[in-house]
Amino acid sequence: MKKKNKDKQPSILKKASSFLSIRNLKYEYIRRDEENNVEGITTAVDDVSFDVKAGEFIAVLGHNGSGKSTLAKHINAILFPEEGEVILDGMDTKDEEKLLDIRRTAGMVFQNPDNQIIGQVVDEDVAFGPENMGVPTAEIAQRVEESLKTLGMWEFRNASPNRLSGGQKQRVSIASVIAMHPKCIILDEPTAMLDPRGRYEVIRAARALNEVEGITVILITHYMEEVIHAHRVLVMDKGKVKMEGTPREIFSRVEELKRMRLTVPQITELAWELKKEGLPLSDGILTREELVRELTEYKHRKG
Amino acid sequence: MEDMKLIADHLVFQYDKSRSDARRALDDVSFVLHKGEFVGLIGHTGSGKSTLVQHLNALIRPDSGSIYYEGADIYEKDYDRKALRGKVGLVFQYPEYQLFEETVLSEVIYGPVNMGMDKKDAELAAYDAIRRVGLEEECIDQSPFDLSGGQKRRVAIASVLAMDPEILVLDEPTAGLDPAGRSELLEMIKELKEKEGITIVLVSHSMDDVAEAADRIIVMDKGRIIYDDVPVRVFEHINELEEMGLAAPQMSYLLRDLKKAGFPVNTDIITLKDAREEILKVLS
Numbered sequence: 288m289k290k291k292n293k294d295k296q297p298s299i300l301k302k303a304s305s306f307l308s309i310r311n312l313k314y315e316y317i318r319r320d321e322e323n324n325v326e327g328i329t330t331a332v333d334d335v336s337f338d339v340k341a342g343e344f345i346a347v348l349g350h351n352g353s354g355k356s357t358l359a360k361h362i363n364a365i366l367f368p369e370e371g372e373v374i375l376d377g378m379d380t381k382d383e384e385k386l387l388d389i390r391r392t393a394g395m396v397f398q399n400p401d402n403q404i405i406g407q408v409v410d411e412d413v414a415f416g417p418e419n420m421g422v423p424t425a426e427i428a429q430r431v432e433e434s435l436k437t438l439g440m441w442e443f444r445n446a447s448p449n450r451l452s453g454g455q456k457q458r459v460s461i462a463s464v465i466a467m468h469p470k471c472i473i474l475d476e477p478t479a480m481l482d483p484r485g486r487y488e489v490i491r492a493a494r495a496l497n498e499v500e501g502i503t504v505i506l507i508t509h510y511m512e513e514v515i516h517a518h519r520v521l522v523m524d525k526g527k528v529k530m531e532g533t534p535r536e537i538f539s540r541v542e543e544l545k546r547m548r549l550t551v552p553q554i555t556e557l558a559w560e561l562k563k564e565g566l567p568l569s570d571g572i573l574t575r576e577e578l579v580r581e582l583t584e585y586k587h588r589k590g
Numbered sequence: 591m592e593d594m595k596l597i598a599d600h601l602v603f604q605y606d607k608s609r610s611d612a613r614r615a616l617d618d619v620s621f622v623l624h625k626g627e628f629v630g631l632i633g634h635t636g637s638g639k640s641t642l643v644q645h646l647n648a649l650i651r652p653d654s655g656s657i658y659y660e661g662a663d664i665y666e667k668d669y670d671r672k673a674l675r676g677k678v679g680l681v682f683q684y685p686e687y688q689l690f691e692e693t694v695l696s697e698v699i700y701g702p703v704n705m706g707m708d709k710k711d712a713e714l715a716a717y718d719a720i721r722r723v724g725l726e727e728e729c730i731d732q733s734p735f736d737l738s739g740g741q742k743r744r745v746a747i748a749s750v751l752a753m754d755p756e757i758l759v760l761d762e763p764t765a766g767l768d769p770a771g772r773s774e775l776l777e778m779i780k781e782l783k784e785k786e787g788i789t790i791v792l793v794s795h796s797m798d799d800v801a802e803a804a805d806r807i808i809v810m811d812k813g814r815i816i817y818d819d820v821p822v823r824v825f826e827h828i829n830e831l832e833e834m835g836l837a838a839p840q841m842s843y844l845l846r847d848l849k850k851a852g853f854p855v856n857t858d859i860i861t862l863k864d865a866r867e868e869i870l871k872v873l874s
């Protein structure tokens with residue numbers, strides 16, 4: 288297999304350190320009428336290329352319909368590239384023999400907390416994945432315990448999922464993915480339907496998986512505050528990746544982001560407006576602590 | 591009183607009535623909605639917000655208690671509940687999944703026709719509603735399925751507005767929208783209140799949005815109303831709100847931090863605009 292890849296995909300060799308490599312990816316949805324005639328074509332992902340290193344925390348921003356979910360579904364082979372290629376941990380997602388390995392390497396969690404849990408009891412749900420993978424029974428129990436503990440849901444192992452809050456359900460969904468020991472987890476707007484605590488719990492869990500377990504995280508969200516801890520942010524606009532950089536770099540570009548139907552965290556926006564009023568503040572202030580510190584320094588200088 | 595549109599009087603409701611010990615989704619809920627108010631309704635998931643809003647137009651009948659719309663008990667045997675559903679318009683959560691007609695126009699016209707309006711008037715009402723939600727005229731003959739997420743939400747809102755409601759109730763209308771979609775929709779809802787005097791009840795998980803838009807906030811926790819007050823007074827209870835799975839707007843936290851750092855700021859501030867003014871004032 289290695290040899291075949293070497294012949295066909297020289298790109299992996301060039302990018303030996305990258306865990307995920309997306310090259311010139313293009314994907315179109317084709318709408319047809321009853322007679323199967325093409326009615327319309329939407330280019331959802333348009334010539335996208337980027338690399339992700341193992342252990343990175345990547346956030347993906349973009350307006351509704353910018354292609355984020357279509358892109359995400361290519362990473363674990365739910366969709367396949369029409370043009371270009373997706374190489375995950377050395378595997379070409381178009382290689383049918385690798386399908387199970389690919390799905391095991393990158394797990395996905397979606398928006399709706401109410402339609403991802405299939406088990407009647409929490410621990411049963413978490414066990415499904417490893418069971419389907421043929422993990423030995425003794426090890427399954429161990430994985431279920433580990434995953435639920437990692438997500439802080441162990442005390443709910445015997446609970447019925449419909450007794451849980453939205454944030455707790457999402458953490459069970461994440462635990463179910465983690466039990467398959469993936470190297471990467473893709474979270475597609477996991478907090479869109481949650482209350483403030485639920486959002487906090489899910490984001491804290493994602494950060495812990497990344498920092499403690501070293502799992503590569505790809506987080507898609509419309510909440511700017513959720514991405515300030517990411518290592519890198521990708522901004523999608525009409526199917527293309529239009530910006531890439533650290534949160535500070537990205538959130539320094541307030542006006543460009545607004546033109547792309549996005550915004551910046553409220554603290555960043557406030558700092559930006561204060562700067563326009565003449566206060567000497569840095570660009571891309573991300574947290575309350577930073578803003579309070581800079582305002583305090585300014586106050587002391589001013590006397 | 592002239593300006594009291596709707597009174598919820600000691601509402602109690604339980605989904606599972608076979609078990610007397612099952613938790614009540616609504617537990618003794620009372621409040622008054624005044625004409626032209628913008629009320630934010632917040633609470634953790636499962637606190638009873640959606641259950642409550644479905645009582646407001648009699649989609650759900652309470653186990654006890656009642657609702658009075660302009661003085662009349664809406665659960666009385668002869669009360670015209672069909673007409674009520676035109677006056678108290680409810681936009682459900684994720685309404686785009688309930689769009690079913692072939693074109694935007696037929697989607698929006700459905701409500702008024704169903705209420706008994708003749709075709710011609712219904713069409714006028716639909717055109718008017720489509721304009722009021724800020725959809726382009728070109729959308730009218732398009733399939734709702736070809737529209738963006740934010741546009742679909744507007745179609746759903748237009749189909750309720752076409753019935754000419756006096757109270758518009760929206761259950762998490764901005765969930766899942768991109769930042770521009772969120773603020774455009776919120777602006778549009780504020781305009782319905784300001785320009786047309788429509789009473790608004792907005793269910794939201796965004797503390798920043800309700801802080802920005804609402805005149806008054808009702809906080810629910812486990813089926814009960816815990817606070818019902820103007821936004822600044824409600825958000826004084828940061829600790830209690832956090833206990834309930836909620837939070838304060840980001841600006842409240844910032845102003846408190848600034849105060850702790852020795853800035854003589856007013857901490858009763860919950861919006862970005864006011865925070866900017868206050869900081870410029872104390873630094874000038």
Ligand SMILES: Nc1ncnc2c1ncn2[C@@H]1O[C@H](COP(=O)(O)OP(=O)(O)O)[C@@H](O)[C@H]1O
Nearest residue numbers: 316329331349350351352353354355356357358
């Ligand atoms: N199953 C589908 N069939 C047809 N068009 C689709 C489908 N899924 C998405 N699209 C279209 O593809 C584009 C990108 O959608 P999507 O990847 O879901 O964006 P995002 O996740 O950023 O909102 C949009 O124009 C959307 O309408």
Ligand SMILES: Nc1ncnc2c1ncn2[C@@H]1O[C@H](COP(=O)(O)OP(=O)(O)O)[C@@H](O)[C@H]1O
Nearest residue numbers: 605606615633634635636637638639640641642
């Ligand atoms: N159709 C239903 N059947 C049974 N229980 C329900 C139903 N809808 C809601 N509940 C329960 O009622 C309570 C209040 O739910 P809901 O009104 O949906 O809250 P919210 O909208 O604040 O999230 C929750 O405990 C929920 O599980």
Ligand SMILES: [Mg+2]
Nearest residue numbers: 355356357475
């Ligand atoms: Mg999406």
Ligand SMILES: [Mg+2]
Nearest residue numbers: 639640641683
């Ligand atoms: Mg609800």
